[in-house]
Structure formats: structure tokens, C-alpha cells
Amino acid sequence: MKYTIRRIWMLVVTMLIVSFMTFLAFELVSGDPAQTMLGTEATPEQLAALRHELGLDQPFFARYFRWLGGFFTGDLGSSYIYRQGVWGLIAPKLSLTLLLALISFILITVISIPLGVWSYRFVGGPFDWLRTTFNQLCMAVPPFFVGILLCWIFGIILHLFTPGDFPALRSDPGGALRHLLFASICLCIPRIAMTVRMMRSTVIGEMEKAYVRTAISRGNDRRQVLTRHVLKNSLTSTVTFLGQTMAELVGGSIVVEQVFGIPGLGRFLVSSISNRDYPVVQAIVVLLAFWVVLAGTIADLINQRVDPRLRLGGGAK
Amino acid sequence: MLEIKDLHVQFNSRDHEAVSGVTLTIHDGEILGLVGESGSGKSVTAMSIAGLLPRKQCKLSGDVLLDGQDLLHAQRSELRRLHGRKIGVVFQEPMSSMDPLMRVGTQIGETLRIHQPDMPKEERHRLVYEAMRDVELPNPEETYRKYPHELSGGQQQRAMIAAAIVSRPSLLLLDEPTTALDVTIQAQILELLKKLNRETGISMLFISHNLNVVRKLCKRVAVMQKGKLVETGTTEDVFFRPQHPYTQKLIESIPTRHGKEVR
Numbered sequence: 001m002k003y004t005i006r007r008i009w010m011l012v013v014t015m016l017i018v019s020f021m022t023f024l025a026f027e028l029v030s031g032d033p034a035q036t037m038l039g040t041e042a043t044p045e046q047l048a049a050l051r052h053e054l055g056l057d058q059p060f061f062a063r064y065f066r067w068l069g070g071f072f073t074g075d076l077g078s079s080y081i082y083r084q085g086v087w088g089l090i091a092p093k094l095s096l097t098l099l100l101a102l103i104s105f106i107l108i109t110v111i112s113i114p115l116g117v118w119s120y121r122f123v124g125g126p127f128d129w130l131r132t133t134f135n136q137l138c139m140a141v142p143p144f145f146v147g148i149l150l151c152w153i154f155g156i157i158l159h160l161f162t163p164g165d166f167p168a169l170r171s172d173p174g175g176a177l178r179h180l181l182f183a184s185i186c187l188c189i190p191r192i193a194m195t196v197r198m199m200r201s202t203v204i205g206e207m208e209k210a211y212v213r214t215a216i217s218r219g220n221d222r223r224q225v226l227t228r229h230v231l232k233n234s235l236t237s238t239v240t241f242l243g244q245t246m247a248e249l250v251g252g253s254i255v256v257e258q259v260f261g262i263p264g265l266g267r268f269l270v271s272s273i274s275n276r277d278y279p280v281v282q283a284i285v286v287l288l289a290f291w292v293v294l295a296g297t298i299a300d301l302i303n304q305r306v307d308p309r310l311r312l313g314g315g316a317k
Numbered sequence: 318m319l320e321i322k323d324l325h326v327q328f329n330s331r332d333h334e335a336v337s338g339v340t341l342t343i344h345d346g347e348i349l350g351l352v353g354e355s356g357s358g359k360s361v362t363a364m365s366i367a368g369l370l371p372r373k374q375c376k377l378s379g380d381v382l383l384d385g386q387d388l389l390h391a392q393r394s395e396l397r398r399l400h401g402r403k404i405g406v407v408f409q410e411p412m413s414s415m416d417p418l419m420r421v422g423t424q425i426g427e428t429l430r431i432h433q434p435d436m437p438k439e440e441r442h443r444l445v446y447e448a449m450r451d452v453e454l455p456n457p458e459e460t461y462r463k464y465p466h467e468l469s470g471g472q473q474q475r476a477m478i479a480a481a482i483v484s485r486p487s488l489l490l491l492d493e494p495t496t497a498l499d500v501t502i503q504a505q506i507l508e509l510l511k512k513l514n515r516e517t518g519i520s521m522l523f524i525s526h527n528l529n530v531v532r533k534l535c536k537r538v539a540v541m542q543k544g545k546l547v548e549t550g551t552t553e554d555v556f557f558r559p560q561h562p563y564t565q566k567l568i569e570s571i572p573t574r575h576g577k578e579v580r
Binding site: 211221 | 427
């Protein structure tokens with residue numbers, strides 16, 4: 001329990017640091033937003049008025065804390081381009097991206113863990129090269145190519161969804177989910193291959209350990225050695241890996257959203273960067289960073305449940 | 318009870334035999350010591366009795382009979398029925414030999430769960446506590462719920478011994494069980510093994526490179542060198558009247574107090 005509280009405390013501190021660094025970085029990089037919005041023709045009076053309106057005439061820390069509070073109140077300033085509240089712009093896109101990441105994550109977990117254990121059976125067998133080749137292929141083919149392929153087969157030929165035309169989540173949830181499912185398959189394939197390879201090498205490594213010999217000497221058969229001992233011992237590295245995958249999925253979704261025409265966060269981030277819409281970029285960067293730190297924290301908390309040796313630092317005996 | 322006749326083990330990756338022509342008998346209720354330097358084939362001999370050698374990677378010939386039953390050429394499934402039930406094994410490193418994520422009590426009761434799956438939980442717990450008392454583990458109820466890393470090295474090895482004897486096998490294979498422990502703990506474990514042998518009549522094959530340890534525990538000793546058995550006899554005979562030059566050298570190499578000879 002102590003460990004959990006400490007871990008969550010670490011999460012909060014990390015988030016504060018990340019948000020501060022982000023705010024500072026954009027403060028240094030972005031120049032004068034009022035100037036950007038009004039252009040070079042603006043008079044000093046106009047600039048001063050807009051600065052006051054945007055709160056830019058206040059001291060740095062006052063603006064930082066107001067912005068930080070915005071993550072709780074939903075007021076993250078307004079977009080330079082759209083002249084709307086940042087949060088209102090991001091929220092629907094964020095939910096789409098998170099949904100895409102979540103579906104992908106579930107697919108990865110459900111498919112790659114059994115597949116990883118199963119692939120252990122091929123080790124040293126005559127078909128191992130085939131498995132390795134297939135695995136390499138899945139990792140090597142870039143998602144945008146698989147995405148185009150999926151769009152062509154399932155979209156154009158089979159008409160299971162319309163590429164580029166994403167149905168609204170509210171009015172057509174079934175259609176939207178189907179669209180997201182194909183996108184997540186595209187997002188998943190290389191990651192499933194990576195997870196399977198990682199699990200396979202973890203299981204191989206665990207199988208060499210002395211406790212496996214003990215388990216065999218007690219009369220366990222191969223399957224029992226795997227299910228009773230090796231699987232649980234392989235779990236911590238798998239959970240850590242899946243935590244990283246969870247974090248990377250959101251970043252990886254940028255390309256896939258583009259290919260499938262999903263109006264998610266990734267696409268919005270890219271267009272906001274090219275528009276120099278700093279309030280939007282700033283908010284998305286912090287949200288993505290939060291996502292990464294959160295995924296790591298959850299993975300750590302799960303691992304600490306699985307492996308009692310990791311609880312030592314927490315004081316729980 | 319255990320007869321080894323002309324055992325040969327050859328690993329595919331090596332060009333000489335790891336064990337060549339070992340013939341050895343362990344009588345009922347006996348503790349037989351098997352000594353030799355590292356690489357002499359003593360562990361391989363034990364592992365071939367325990368059926369723990371990877372069969373695909375080595376060639377085995379000869380006979381290993383446990384109460385008349387052939388161990389060397391038995392089916393895998395047949396061997397599994399003997400593992401833990403008829404033969405218990407204790408290894409050198411107790412820490413790495415235990416599953417780090419499984420509670421100590423569960424590990425001790427594992428052979429019961431495998432070989433007598435219908436046994437009620439209460440009965441299994443009772444037998445585990447009994448084995449824990451046999452090996453003198455403190456606070457059985459509390460220790461049952463602990464994880465291996467929460468035990469000391471000596472306690473870990475006691476737990477490994479408890480796990481090996483909980484199903485009351487007739488043969489215990491001990492592969493350097495005290496080598497990784499410090500001297501006082503080593504002496505305690507040796508006392509414990511003696512007591513178990515005296516009280517339950519379990520036969521043991523005790524493997525060690527440490528002649529002093531073997532001398533304290535065993536009435537009969539076999540000496541191995543380069544895969545061959547060079548000498549077998551009572552501890553007394555082997556120590557005081559060694560026949561083979563290798564045995565003589567081994568005994569001379571035992572460090573003694575004040576530089577005096579052991580004999």
C-alpha cells in the first residue's frame with residue numbers, strides 16, 4: 001500500500017516537472033503570441049490590448065499556474081487558429097485516439113501473450129525459421145502500408161468501412177468502432193510481432209533458470225512447468241513491455257489516423273504544429289507525456305503485485 | 318535399492334564421455350557419498366538417475382534400476398510419476414533453485430499437488446507442516462506464507478529439503494547441497510540429513526567435492542575422476558587406506574589443523 005502511494009506521489013511530481021518544462025519550452029520558443037495573431041501590421045496599442053486579453057501581461061509563474069489549473073477546470077487557453085477553447089477542440093479527438101489505443105492494446109494483450117507462449121514450442125524445431133521470418137515480416141512492414149492494404153481490401157473491396165469517411169461516434173457508434181477496429185489492426189500487427197518475440201525470448205531465458213530444473217525434478221511436465229512457474233516469472237517483463245507499448249501506441253497512431261482518416265489527436269497535433277498553434281500543441285504534448293508516465297506507473301503497480309521482491313522498497317513485509 | 322550398472326553418458330557437443338562405465342549400488346537406508354573434483358562426472362551421474370539430462374542432447378547407455386525399475390530407458394511420463402514421489406532432489410543453490418514468485422509452503426507441497434491431485438487441501442497442508450517440522454524450519458505457519466527471498470540461505474535449503482521429502486520418497490539425491498552455505502549452516506544441514514536418514518530410513522546419494530563433509534555424513538564413499546569410478550569403499554577404508562593414487566592425492570589435499578595429517 002505504501003508503495004502504491006509513493007508511486008502515485010512520484011507520478012504527480014513527474015507530471016508537475018513535465019508540465020513546467022513544456023510551459024517553459026513553449027515560452028522560449030513561441031515568441032509573442034499576440035504578434036503572431038495580429039501580424040506585423042498591428043499597432044502597439046492593439047498588441048497591448050490583445051496581450052492583456054490573453055493574460056500575457058501577467059508574470060510567468062502566475063500564467064503557469066493558471067494554465068496548470070486549466071487541466072482541471074478545462075480552461076487551457078484558446079487556439080490561435082480556431083479562436084476556440086483548446087480543451088473543447090482537443091476533447092473529442094482525444095477520446096477517439098484513446099479509444100483507438102485501447103482497442104489496439106486489448107488486441108495486443110489478448111493475441112500476443114498466448115501466441116508468445118505457444119511460439120516457444122517451435123524453439124529448435126524445423127519450423128522455427130518460418131515463424132521467425134513471419135515475425136520479422138510483421139515487424140518490418142510499415143503501418144502505413146498495411147493501412148493502405150487494409151483500406152483497399154476491407155474498405156474498397158469488401159465495403160466493411162469507408163476509408164477517409166469516419167462516422168461520428170455519437171450517431172453511428174457501430175460504424176465508428178468498426179472503422180477504429182481496422183485502424184487498430186494496422187497499428188497492432190508490428191507490435192504483436194514485437195511482443196511475441198519479446199515473450200518468446202523471456203520464456204526461453206526463464207526456461208534456463210535453476211528453478212525450472214527443480215520443477216521438473218518434482219514431476220511437472222512441460223506444460224505444467226510453463227503454466228505454474230515460467231509464465232508468472234515472465235510476466236513482469238511482459239507487463240513492463242506492454243506498458244511501453246501502451247505509451248507508444250498513442251504516438252504511433254498519428255500515421256494510422258492519417259491513413260484511415262480518423263479525426264484523432266495525432267492528426268490534429270500534426271496540423272497544429274504546422275500552423276504554429278502553440279496553445280494546442282502545448283496541451284497535447286502535456287497530455288501525451290501524462291499518458292506515457294501513467295502507463296509506466298500502472299505497469300509498475302501491476303508488477304509490484306506480481307513480484308513480491310519489488311515490494312521490499314515499499315516497507316510492506 | 319538403486320543399482321547403476323555400466324552407466325555411460327556422452328553429450329553430443331563433447332567428444333569424450335562425461336560418465337564412462339560407472340557401476341554403483343546404494344543400499345536401503347544408506348547415505349552414499351560421491352566425491353570428485355568439478356567436471357569428474359558426479360553431478361551428471363546424479364542427473365541421469367534423476368532423469369534430468371536432456372535426452373536429445375546426449376547418448377545414454379547402461380542400466381539405472383530403482384527397486385528393479387529401469388530409469389534410464391523409461392518413458393518420460395513414467396519418469397514424471399517417479400520424480401518427487403520416489404526420488405527427491407536437492408540442488409546446490411537454494412535461492413535460484415526455488416521459484417521466486419511462489420510461496421515457500423506451496424513449493425514444499427508441490428509434489429503432493431502433482432502426484433496426489435485428489436488429496437484434500439487440509440491434508441496437504443498438514444503434510445507440508447509435518448515436513449517443515451522435520452527439517453526444523455521455524456514458525457511453519459508463518460514460513461508457509463513467505464517467499465524464498467524472505468528466508469535465509471540455510472532456511473531456503475531446509476525448505477528445499479522439505480520439498481524433496483514431503484512425498485516421502487525412498488531416495489534423496491543431494492547435489493552439493495551445502496556448498497553454497499557457510500560453514501556453521503553447512504554443519505547444521507549435515508546434522509539434519511543424518512537425523513532424517515536415521516528417523517525415516519531414506520536412502521541418500523550425497524555429492525560433494527568436499528571430502529570432509531562426506532566423511533562426516535557417509536558410511537560409504539565412491540570417488541570419481543574424469544567420468545570413471547576410481548574407488549569405492551567404506552569411508553574408513555577410503556580415507557585411511559586409499560588404494561588409488563587419485564584418492565590419495567585428494568586426501569592429501571585436505572587442509573588440516575596445525576599442518577598435521579588427517580590420519
